[in-house]
Amino acid sequence: MIDKTITIEDLIEDYAFSVNFLSKKGIKCIACGEPIWGTLEEACLEKNYTQKDIEAFVNELNILVKNQ
Amino acid sequence: MTIEINKVLKKLGITNVNKGVSTGVEWFDTKGAITSSSSPIDGKEIAKIKNATLDDYEMVIKKAQEAFLEWRLVPAPERGEIVRQIGLALRAYKDELGALVSYEMGKVYQEGLGEVQEMIDICDFAVGQSRLINGVSLQSERREHRLFEQYQPLGVVGIVTSFNFPVAVWAWNTALAAIAGDVVIWKPSSKTPLTAVATQKIINDVLIENNVPEGVFNLVVAKSSVMGDNFLSDKRIPLLSVTGSTAVGKRVGSIVGKRLGKTILELGGNNAVIITPNADIKMAIASTVFGTVGTAGQRCTSTRRIIIHETVYDQVKDSMVNAYKSVAKKIGNPLDENFLVGPLIDEHSVNAFTNAVDKVQEEGGNILFGGEVLKGKGFESGNYVVPCIAEAKNHYEIVQEETFAPIVYLIKYSGDVQNAIDLQNNVPQGLSSCIFTLNVREAELFVAASGSDCGIANVNVGTSGAEIGGAFGGEKDTGGGRESGSDSWKIYMRRQTSTINYGTELPLAQGIKFDF
Numbered sequence: 001m002i003d004k005t006i007t008i009e010d011l012i013e014d015y016a017f018s019v020n021f022l023s024k025k026g027i028k029c030i031a032c033g034e035p036i037w038g039t040l041e042e043a044c045l046e047k048n049y050t051q052k053d054i055e056a057f058v059n060e061l062n063i064l065v066k067n068q
Numbered sequence: 069m070t071i072e073i074n075k076v077l078k079k080l081g082i083t084n085v086n087k088g089v090s091t092g093v094e095w096f097d098t099k100g101a102i103t104s105s106s107s108p109i110d111g112k113e114i115a116k117i118k119n120a121t122l123d124d125y126e127m128v129i130k131k132a133q134e135a136f137l138e139w140r141l142v143p144a145p146e147r148g149e150i151v152r153q154i155g156l157a158l159r160a161y162k163d164e165l166g167a168l169v170s171y172e173m174g175k176v177y178q179e180g181l182g183e184v185q186e187m188i189d190i191c192d193f194a195v196g197q198s199r200l201i202n203g204v205s206l207q208s209e210r211r212e213h214r215l216f217e218q219y220q221p222l223g224v225v226g227i228v229t230s231f232n233f234p235v236a237v238w239a240w241n242t243a244l245a246a247i248a249g250d251v252v253i254w255k256p257s258s259k260t261p262l263t264a265v266a267t268q269k270i271i272n273d274v275l276i277e278n279n280v281p282e283g284v285f286n287l288v289v290a291k292s293s294v295m296g297d298n299f300l301s302d303k304r305i306p307l308l309s310v311t312g313s314t315a316v317g318k319r320v321g322s323i324v325g326k327r328l329g330k331t332i333l334e335l336g337g338n339n340a341v342i343i344t345p346n347a348d349i350k351m352a353i354a355s356t357v358f359g360t361v362g363t364a365g366q367r368c369t370s371t372r373r374i375i376i377h378e379t380v381y382d383q384v385k386d387s388m389v390n391a392y393k394s395v396a397k398k399i400g401n402p403l404d405e406n407f408l409v410g411p412l413i414d415e416h417s418v419n420a421f422t423n424a425v426d427k428v429q430e431e432g433g434n435i436l437f438g439g440e441v442l443k444g445k446g447f448e449s450g451n452y453v454v455p456c457i458a459e460a461k462n463h464y465e466i467v468q469e470e471t472f473a474p475i476v477y478l479i480k481y482s483g484d485v486q487n488a489i490d491l492q493n494n495v496p497q498g499l500s501s502c503i504f505t506l507n508v509r510e511a512e513l514f515v516a517a518s519g520s521d522c523g524i525a526n527v528n529v530g531t532s533g534a535e536i537g538g539a540f541g542g543e544k545d546t547g548g549g550r551e552s553g554s555d556s557w558k559i560y561m562r563r564q565t566s567t568i569n570y571g572t573e574l575p576l577a578q579g580i581k582f583d584f
Binding site for chain 2: 010012013019020030032033035037
């Protein structure tokens with residue numbers, strides 16, 4: 001189960017597909033070949049997404065996990 | 069030549085499951101997550117590693133602090149002697165460690181050996197420096213006073229390394245920190261933890277045989293949830309040296325800056341080669357191809373842009389494409405000496421590469437060669453790509469970014485060389501740069517105040533790679549840090565100005581009278 005406090009490092013390791021998902025939202029999870037530091041929430045806030053947006057992303061990611 | 073990786077792992081003491089925390093003379097059986105490291109070459113798991121918990125991190129910090137109290141009192145040349153012996157140990161394991169670097173990271177074996185050679189070189193440099201840590205004597209304005217500056221050990225140094233130079237960057241920092249009287253805590257990349265474990269094992273015997281205090285050379289393999297922001301904000305660590313992306317560097321700078329700690333930031337580059345009408349084109353092409361495809365474009369100093377004068381543009385373009393045609397036949401297992409280009413580190417880097425290939429075309433660029441992901445026998449890991457050459461404009465969004473993969477942009481300039489220099493400088497990053505010219509005016513202008521704004525500015529030498537004798541680092545979004553040679557050792561030390569009154573009077577500075 002993904003929540004907004006997951007680190008980008010863990011997100012990428014456990015749910016590799018999320019890199020592309022977030023990339024389409026303009027959130028770059030990988031830079032110089034390494035995961036960026038911080039949580040999913042922090043990465044989203046940096047791109048000016050709202051808490052409502054973040055909640056929606058988390059829901060979408062969890063649906064993708066279920067469908068995998 | 070065939071390298072038997074199992075023999076390599078055995079010689080280096082890598083087992084199926086490895087401990088990830090060491091204080092130099094002891095290894096700890098930690099209870100953190102057990103992660104695995106896989107080779108980008110064949111996708112196979114190499115071994116597992118036990119990560120640290122927060123308690124382990126605390127334990128290591130405390131041991132490091134205790135060790136510093138003792139280590140700072142050891143005379144610098146004696147500390148240098150330990151570093152000399154570490155250099156000898158690295159020489160003894162050069163072939164095996166070079167092979168593991170190649171297998172775990174994906175660079176060709178010759179580059180793996182080169183990386184270990186860098187470790188040896190910086191040890192040699194640091195040994196000499198251990199007898200040259202100096203200060204200056206200055207003239208006091210007060211009679212019978214002596215004014216001088218000296219450098220004292222700083223404390224615990226945190227070192228965060230990246231996958232692309234998994235062990236050399238540790239050595240650059242550690243060798244200097246050690247002779248400076250500091251102790252180090254190393255957090256290696258989660259993609260290359262085994263080379264770190266192997267390195268720590270190589271130096272173990274040296275530390276034990278010389279009774280080096282426990283806690284001088286520490287390794288902590290940990291996830292960023294255990295060793296992330298808490299590591300950066302830890303006031304017990306006066307200096308953090310971080311190699312990584314600009315995004316990570318900005319986070320590090322912000323957190324460490326809030327507590328007024330010191331940082332060495334070695335971040336992204338967007339390195340350009342300028343080829344003028346006065347260049348030795350043959351030399352320029354040979355040098356530039358190594359800069360673009362060496363380490364599969366995964367060096368901080370890899371050449372990302374080639375800025376070419378319009379009068380030689382077609383000649384350079386054709387030569388580059390011809391060179392890439394040859395290189396494309398030499399993509400494969402980097403442990404096989406017949407190949408020159410290995411895989412990218414993982415699928416995410418492959419995606420970043422293909423995204424860049426798509427994006428440059430969306431912005432109006434033109435692919436001249438490569439850009440494909442290789443499939444079939446020998447490429448089962450899915451991490452091998454054909455290096456790409458694209459024609460582009462400097463202002464494209466994708467050109468302004470660093471893509472950590474083998475894609476290079478050809479950019480045409482006209483008129484004076486200053487136009488090329490302006491294009492080169494017109495990116496956020498400022499790590500490495502070079503000009504190919506036989507014209508002394510162009511060469512001198514390039515390294516003048518109005519020339520390249522990068523930390524490294526070469527003439528008839530490519531952007532990629534650097535000797536350990538010079539300070540390494542860059543400006544702007546590259547972070548401003550300097551590592552390795554020259555006077556980089558100073559940042560690992562605490563600068564102190566002292567005035568000694570050996571007279572019988574008490575004159576105040578600036579002639580101030582304060583009688584009471």
